[in-house]
Amino acid sequence: MMPRMKASRRRCRPIGGGITAAKGFCAGGVAAGIKKSGLPDVAVVYSRNACTAAGTFTTNRVRAACVDYNSRLLPSRSVRAICCNSGNANACTGARGLRDAHATAACAGRLLNTPPSSVLVASTGVIGEFLPMRKLCDGVGRCVGSLSTSGGPSFARAIMTTDTRPKEYAIRARLSGGGVVIGGCAKGAGMICPTMATMLCFVTTDASVGSATLARLLKRVVGWTFNNLTIDGDMSTNDMVLLLANGASGVTVGSRRDVERFEEALFDVCNRLCAKIAEDGEGATKRIEVNVTGGRTYDDCKAAAKAIATSNLVKTALFGNDPNWGRILCAIGYSGAQFSERKMTVSLCGVPVCKRLRPAPFNKSTMRTALARKIVVIEVDLGLGGRTCAVAHTCDFTYDYVKINAEYHT
Amino acid sequence: MMPRMKASRRRCRPIGGGITAAKGFCAGGVAAGIKKSGLPDVAVVYSRNACTAAGTFTTNRVRAACVDYNSRLLPSRSVRAICCNSGNANACTGARGLRDAHATAACAGRLLNTPPSSVLVASTGVIGEFLPMRKLCDGVGRCVGSLSTSGGPSFARAIMTTDTRPKEYAIRARLSGGGVVIGGCAKGAGMICPTMATMLCFVTTDASVGSATLARLLKRVVGWTFNNLTIDGDMSTNDMVLLLANGASGVTVGSRRDVERFEEALFDVCNRLCAKIAEDGEGATKRIEVNVTGGRTYDDCKAAAKAIATSNLVKTALFGNDPNWGRILCAIGYSGAQFSERKMTVSLCGVPVCKRLRPAPFNKSTMRTALARKIVVIEVDLGLGGRTCAVAHTCDFTYDYVKINAEYHT
Numbered sequence: 078m079m080p081r082m083k084a085s086r087r088r089c090r091p092i093g094g095g096i097t098a099a100k101g102f103c104a105g106g107v108a109a110g111i112k113k114s115g116l117p118d119v120a121v122v123y124s125r126n127a128c129t130a131a132g133t134f135t136t137n138r139v140r141a142a143c144v145d146y147n148s149r150l151l152p153s154r155s156v157r158a159i160c161c162n163s164g165n166a167n168a169c170t171g172a173r174g175l176r177d178a179h180a181t182a183a184c185a186g187r188l189l190n191t192p193p194s195s196v197l198v199a200s201t202g203v204i205g206e207f208l209p210m211r212k213l214c215d216g217v218g219r220c221v222g223s224l225s226t227s228g229g230p231s232f233a234r235a236i237m238t239t240d241t242r243p244k245e246y247a248i249r250a251r252l253s254g255g256g257v258v259i260g261g262c263a264k265g266a267g268m269i270c271p272t273m274a275t276m277l278c279f280v281t282t283d284a285s286v287g288s289a290t291l292a293r294l295l296k297r298v299v300g301w302t303f304n305n306l307t308i309d310g311d312m313s314t315n316d317m318v319l320l321l322a323n324g325a326s327g328v329t330v331g332s333r334r335d336v337e338r339f340e341e342a343l344f345d346v347c348n349r350l351c352a353k354i355a356e357d358g359e360g361a362t363k364r365i366e367v368n369v370t371g372g373r374t375y376d377d378c379k380a381a382a383k384a385i386a387t388s389n390l391v392k393t394a395l396f397g398n399d400p401n402w403g404r405i406l407c408a409i410g411y412s413g414a415q416f417s418e419r420k421m422t423v424s425l426c427g428v429p430v431c432k433r434l435r436p437a438p439f440n441k442s443t444m445r446t447a448l449a450r451k452i453v454v455i456e457v458d459l460g461l462g463g464r465t466c467a468v469a470h471t472c473d474f475t476y477d478y479v480k481i482n483a484e485y486h487t
Numbered sequence: 488m489m490p491r492m493k494a495s496r497r498r499c500r501p502i503g504g505g506i507t508a509a510k511g512f513c514a515g516g517v518a519a520g521i522k523k524s525g526l527p528d529v530a531v532v533y534s535r536n537a538c539t540a541a542g543t544f545t546t547n548r549v550r551a552a553c554v555d556y557n558s559r560l561l562p563s564r565s566v567r568a569i570c571c572n573s574g575n576a577n578a579c580t581g582a583r584g585l586r587d588a589h590a591t592a593a594c595a596g597r598l599l600n601t602p603p604s605s606v607l608v609a610s611t612g613v614i615g616e617f618l619p620m621r622k623l624c625d626g627v628g629r630c631v632g633s634l635s636t637s638g639g640p641s642f643a644r645a646i647m648t649t650d651t652r653p654k655e656y657a658i659r660a661r662l663s664g665g666g667v668v669i670g671g672c673a674k675g676a677g678m679i680c681p682t683m684a685t686m687l688c689f690v691t692t693d694a695s696v697g698s699a700t701l702a703r704l705l706k707r708v709v710g711w712t713f714n715n716l717t718i719d720g721d722m723s724t725n726d727m728v729l730l731l732a733n734g735a736s737g738v739t740v741g742s743r744r745d746v747e748r749f750e751e752a753l754f755d756v757c758n759r760l761c762a763k764i765a766e767d768g769e770g771a772t773k774r775i776e777v778n779v780t781g782g783r784t785y786d787d788c789k790a791a792a793k794a795i796a797t798s799n800l801v802k803t804a805l806f807g808n809d810p811n812w813g814r815i816l817c818a819i820g821y822s823g824a825q826f827s828e829r830k831m832t833v834s835l836c837g838v839p840v841c842k843r844l845r846p847a848p849f850n851k852s853t854m855r856t857a858l859a860r861k862i863v864v865i866e867v868d869l870g871l872g873g874r875t876c877a878v879a880h881t882c883d884f885t886y887d888y889v890k891i892n893a894e895y896h897t
Contacts, residue, residue, distance in 0.1 A: 205841075479888075483809070
């Protein structure tokens with residue numbers, strides 16, 4: 078499967094919940110005092126069976142300890158839990174940071190009666206400070222005591238930093254052997270940018286999937302979703318997407334057709350979580366979805382979509398409800414994507430605003446009303462006939478983004 | 488020559504003036520009604536002798552007509568004038584736009600009694616509208632009538648768009664055959680970004696330089712200066728740097744040593760004009776200069792410097808006078824530059840804030856006072872011992888940038 082403009086008939090439907098929607102997963106979140114605000118900051122998700130697991134990580138050379146720790150363990154066939162803290166990124170903390178990551182896994186493993194190597198860890202928050210290990214281990218203890226199959230929302234809240242709301246999504250997909258659930262949650266509102274697995278996202282499924290297949294599918298899907306997400310063009314030191322499959326549904330992802338269906342379902346979950354992150358971007362007043370079709374290749378569509386989604390000028394214009402298609406064209410121009418000067422079209426909120434690099438007439442006042450809504454869709458047809466579609470997610474760029482990031486003091 | 492941290496003894500000194508500082512150039516600027524504001528919008532610079540000329544242009548695939556027009560003529564040995572308008576970019580205007588560029592050159596050529604092919608043209612302003620040719624030609628006529636050797640400041644003002652002040656710089660350099668002058672002016676405050684010749688910059692010299700040498704030197708120097716300048720990461724459709732050498736000083740740039748001195752002088756002029764553009768970046772309260780040394784190669788230094796200068800998070804932090812070195816490190820991490828984890832240091836305003844990817848102790852209140860000044864210098868030593876230095880120019884990222892670009896309606 079490659080992303081298409083019009084998805085073929087949906088084989089999966091949204092259900093409530095997030096990381097505990099799939100069978101056999103329980104989770105919880107508690108406040109351990111790592112955040113000065115006193116808000117929840119320690120989260121654990123646990124599977125009753127051993128999981129196959131895969132992860133994708135930031136490509137930043139300045140990597141947090143948890144990224145180093147997890148990337149050595151994955152892909153794996155024996156993961157049982159993820160232990161995550163917010164309020165402290167455990168990044169730029171050197172050898173002590175790595176020891177702290179190991180100690181966190183050991184602490185959770187002891188409490189869950191599972192080897193440390195079956196526990197993944199994640200951290201997010203301030204860079205350059207050491208983890209308060211006593212507070213963290215106390216928190217992990219209480220969190221393990223609170224684990225429940227209805228604990229997904231607590232988990233999703235405890236991983237938040239500048240997020241204003243938790244981000245969860247789950248679907249049921251029908252495979253040849255029966256139904257499976259894929260659910261997940263994500264956090265992230267700033268320092269979000271292309272070319273890596275963005276911020277923290279945890280996805281669980283009760284399907285049974287081999288670890289190699291899981292790693293391959295996750296990599297492809299992250300390339301179509303999280304790697305096309307940007308809030309501010311800044312790639313974090315801690316970004317990761319972790320995917321755990323515990324097989325508790327009894328349904329195996331075996332045939333080629335099942336793999337495709339599972340991939341499609343995973344794409345759906347990741348794509349929706351990206352949209353939720355974009356919607357909650359720092360200072361955002363609206364979500365922006367950029368759909369680019371008609372490129373020579375998927376990569377051309379992706380390059381154009383990401384350039385538009387990253388452009389500060391496009392994003393400030395949309396904050397001002399301004400149909401400034403010149404800035405969209407300008408971003409396509411420097412993206413490196415091939416396009417047909419004669420056939421390229423740009424539409425805003427479903428209305429063509431530019432054809433053949435020239436203005437297309439449209440009603441300005443109707444357009445302004447459309448641009449003032451909560452979701453703005455930019456559609457570009459590069460005019461070269463390709464059938465894939467790249468979707469990039471972002472949000473507008475506002476006074477509040479500047480305020481949040483000028484006032485977030487170290 | 489490659490840029491170094493400490494320039495060897497200066498062989499050139501700043502003098503007043505800009506584009507008419509070199510012998511044999513006269514210029515002017517007038518209001519022709521292209522801008523709704525009624526401010527000056529047509530500018531002409533003219534040389535009494537034929538000039539060798541070189542240019543570097545935007546690499547945006549969506550290119551303005553003037554970029555196409557000039558890039559076909561350059562390098563050249565017979566340029567006499569540049570005719571520039573502001574208020575209208577003549578971009579996304581198709582075949583008619585290119586005809587208008589030719590007509591502008593023809594109009595100026597007729598009035599200056601020189602072939603159209605000896606006139607370069609430049610436009611800057613709104614994208615997607617046709618040039619008002621009658622107003623423009625009337626303006627060119629009045630401008631040619633006002634040409635004077637003291638007309639540099641009028642020229643510099645007439646090319647402004649969202650700039651708040653003109654940007655001029657000139658120096659006298661000593662070569663083996665005598666003194667020569669290099670002077671120039673630039674405009675640009677938004678839609679300014681790496682990987683091309685940024686915005687409009689016009690440089691003149693009375694040295695005698697072959698057109699091939701001129702083109703080679705300009706390309707190298709632009710790579711060290713304008714291509715390291717960013718306001719908002721958005722590459723314009725119209726960017727260009729034009730360099731005219733009329734030989735009126737009687738001094739020829741001949742020997743290898745002279746070429747090096749001339750290059751050093753040209754670097755100085757371009758570097759200062761970059762600093763002036765950064766200082767006047769849209770909404771800026773301060774200029775930010777990023778010096779990166781100690782890389783394996785110049786390109787590594789440049790990649791790190793540009794990543795820091797482009798980071799919205801670094802730039803909002805500096806707006807808030809926050810010594811947030813974690814964001815600087817994060818940008819170096821995703822820049823792709825090689826660095827030594829053991830030896831890298833980051834300094835802010837001359838004070839080390841991070842060594843070996845770990846916090847270095849510093850006085851926070853003194854630092855906040857230093858960061859509140861008009862110029863903030865970020866110094867990074869990548870710790871790999873190389874001797875070149877990349878300088879990137881930018882400014883802080885403020886509420887007013889958002890305001891200007893959300894309210895600049897099409």
